[in-house]
Amino acid sequence: MSMKLLRRHQSMRRLSYAAVAFVLLTTALGFGPAAVEAAANVPPLGTHAKAATLIDVESGRILYDKSGDQRLRIASLTKIMTAIVAIENADLSDKVKVSARAAGKEGSSIYLKAGEEMKLEDMLYGLMLRSGNDAATAIAEHVGGSVEGFVRMMNEKAEWIGLTNTQFMNPSGLDEDGHYSSANDLAKLTAYALHNPTFATIVKTRIKKAPNPNESWDYQWSNKNKMLAMYEGADGVKTGYTKMALRCLVSSATRNGQQLAAVTINDRDDWIDHRNMLDWGFEHYKLKVVAQQGQPISGYPLAAGRTFRYPLASGEADQLHSKLTLISNTSTPYALGERGVLEWELSGNTIGVVPVYDSTSSRLQWKEKRPLPALDNAASAGASDYSFSHTMRAVVRALFGGGA
Incomplete structure (x- = not known):
């Protein structure tokens, strides 16, 4: 590997997880920051x-x-x-x-x-x-x-x-x-x-x-x-x-x-x-906590795996809708501890998705230095793009640590 390529490889490892999370949120997952119009x-x-x-x-x-x-x-x-x-x-x-x-x-x-x-x-x-x-x-x-x-x-x-x-x-x-x-x-x-x-x-x-x-x-x-x-x-x-x-x-x-x-x-x-x-x-546009890490999912023995915050104007919080999508217990993500995804929509647009885990999972104890864009397992419509999103997340984790 050339010195320049080595440097670029090393620098990618130095990228903050937050920065990578942001770019995946705005591009690869199909719902950019402009997706929701001003209130x-x-x-x-x-x-x-x-x-x-x-x-x-x-x-x-x-x-x-x-x-x-x-x-x-x-x-x-x-x-x-x-x-x-x-x-x-x-x-x-x-x-x-x-x-x-x-x-x-x-x-x-x-x-x-x-x-x-x-x-x-x-x-x-x-x-x-x-x-x-x-x-x-x-x-x-x-x-x-x-x-x-x-x-x-x-x-x-x-x-x-x-x-x-x-x-x-x-x-x-x-x-x-x-x-x-x-x-x-x-x-x-x-x-x-x-x-x-x-x-x-x-x-x-x-x-x-x-x-x-x-x-x-x-x-x-x-x-x-x-x-x-x-x-x-x-x-x-x-x-x-x-x-x-x-x-x-x-x-x-x-x-x-x-x-x-x-x-x-x-x-x-x-x-x-x-x-x-x-x-x-x-x-x-106050930054509101839409989901708190460890927050229970009503009717299920599950909890949100990450804090998700989003800027909302007056009255917009009442327009939020959430949808839980569970994954197969024979899938690789399931074996790695995930149980599904919780997706939020505002005005018909997906604004964020976070993984969910068993409410007793040790992953819910991880400390978050700063809430990240809620992108894990995200898709522009439903969870049909789950496998792609999980692959991207696996790459990020391999580069920067933080789990299997």
């Missing part, structure tokens, strides 16, 4: 943006969108993908050597010099806090072998996550024909990336210092994202601007255990719009 009894929300989206990070439910699928230039919001691809495919302790091409890259910069070496982790801070195009190019060359190779990795990742209105031509976001994304795709990408603890830590950092091999003083980068100081609970993500894309912004915030992410593209009043979008989301 009719929620007051309307307006923005000045050409396109905008608000998403609940844990569930992937899109709470609001305006021209959410329109393909647009996205400037340095591109660097969200650059960062997550680098984090997942390289060692953060790697020394990245800056090429002349990287050092001379136009646009925003952290002023790297050709021949300089910097730890990848530090360079990622320069990428996300100061939007360094020189850092983006150096990272791409290091992780992908070339800028072109890295861009292929970016597009492969976009396809893997299920971003259908996204195509990258460079790692920085400089205007280039064929380089675009949409507000909905950026929201999904952000929700995916925020499940990665390294990414989440970087984008919420306000000030970062890093060694400077060329001077007697250290690099010091302050985060361009004003939301970190302007909005209570703000914890990321990225600013962007070019003459053609105009002002672009992705922000995230957490309140009362719920994290939302807002996206605007081409928005002259983005700071105000993001504050209003986040306030609107927290006020009208």
Whole structure:
């Protein structure tokens, strides 16, 4: 196995289970975050943006969108993908050597010099806090072998996550024909990336210092994202601007255990719009516990195998419907301890599915650090896709542990 393939294999093992759970929820299992429309009894929300989206990070439910699928230039919001691809495919302790091409890259910069070496982790801070195009190019060359190779990795990742209105031509976001994304795709990408603890830590950092091999003083980068100081609970993500894309912004915030992410593209009043979008989301879509791990299933000696939370507007909880599907006692999943799946629907759309176990199963004692998207054994309609879903879950468990 080549060193690059080995690194990619190792990095996949480092992916958080939550991130994998999110992407399977939004793509492979057939019910994406936009499957359930905003509640009719929620007051309307307006923005000045050409396109905008608000998403609940844990569930992937899109709470609001305006021209959410329109393909647009996205400037340095591109660097969200650059960062997550680098984090997942390289060692953060790697020394990245800056090429002349990287050092001379136009646009925003952290002023790297050709021949300089910097730890990848530090360079990622320069990428996300100061939007360094020189850092983006150096990272791409290091992780992908070339800028072109890295861009292929970016597009492969976009396809893997299920971003259908996204195509990258460079790692920085400089205007280039064929380089675009949409507000909905950026929201999904952000929700995916925020499940990665390294990414989440970087984008919420306000000030970062890093060694400077060329001077007697250290690099010091302050985060361009004003939301970190302007909005209570703000914890990321990225600013962007070019003459053609105009002002672009992705922000995230957490309140009362719920994290939302807002996206605007081409928005002259983005700071105000993001504050209003986040306030609107927290006020009208509370994250509710639909099922608690260990919760008994009425009429059966079974219990829910995982906590499932979902953002619900006023009155939506009364519209939830659940369906229990049992599995054959001769099946492999049954031998591994599962007894079936409990599926929830809202407005005719599946919003989540969790496995069920015998009420005495030791699996119900596992501690959950953070409730994950309820995807186990999920299918877009009923449990007909059970075998596929179980196979996907088995792969995840083989990679990251957590059961047979």
